[in-house]
């Protein structure tokens with residue numbers, strides 16, 4: 001049984017991860033950390049009946065409880081500090097927290113390079129979303145232009161989503177790798193409302209972020225070419241959609257030296 005601790009255990013994702021780990025016969029939930037719910041029972045905080053686990057306020061709880069793997073669904077600033085602690089204390093880290101930019105990934109790679117612990121970071125743990133990214137990369141060299149529209153619930157604090165940023169990177173890499181022409185420049189010469197054309201991702205790909213109550217996590221990659229268009233869309237309707245990917249990473253992280261970025265690496269996609 002692999003001993004698992006959850007960071008951000010009182011959050012929307014953390015609560016779901018606590019339940020998924022507790023229900024998995026190969027894993028044991030030994031620690032739950034969240035300063036916003038310190039001292040609370042896991043049953044009261046996350047609806048998970050694990051009487052031995054009380055929510056702790058600090059990451060040191062992982063060491064006290066003998067956790068071998070930490071799952072982090074917190075906020076970007078906390079996730080980086082948590083990962084440094086995990087690397088120093090030999091605890092494998094599985095990070096789903098979004099908002100970690102290229103600099104943070106370089107820092108993470110450095111932290112885990114000399115550590116006996118490993119790290120898996122994935123902007124999206126939903127297997128359907130990973131396939132959507134793969135399909136978008138496959139299409140990228142063959143269509144003239146593309147834009148990405150990501151849609152999330154109204155409590156998401158960062159924009160654009162890590163999935164959208166990663167999708168643009170994968171699409172741009174695929175296009176360059178195939179020797180196709182660069183993405184066409186934005187034709188807009190007059191934007192009467194600032195921001196209307198979205199943000200600029202890898203290769204100049206436009207990313208648009210929508211935030212609305214009622215949504216969970218959704219993304220469309222819209223390709224255009226003369227006389228045709230192709231739309232690739234993925235929808236996560238429920239946070240359980242992320243759990244098979246999170247559990248896969250928890251079970252594989254010990255076998256993946258250093259830093260692994262993206263669930264696609266674990267799926268051999």
Ligand code: NAD
Nearest residue numbers: 008010011012013034036073074078096097098123124125
């Ligand atoms: P949330 O706000 O509901 O939960 C975050 C929790 O982290 C809060 O309870 C907060 O108190 C806690 N926290 C903050 N700092 C902490 C620390 N140092 N130690 C322990 N706990 C700490 O957010 P959420 O909706 O659960 O999302 C969490 C993150 O996961 C976000 O960045 C979100 O974008 C990301 N996310 C990723 C995926 C994926 O597949 N990779 C899927 C969904 C959400």
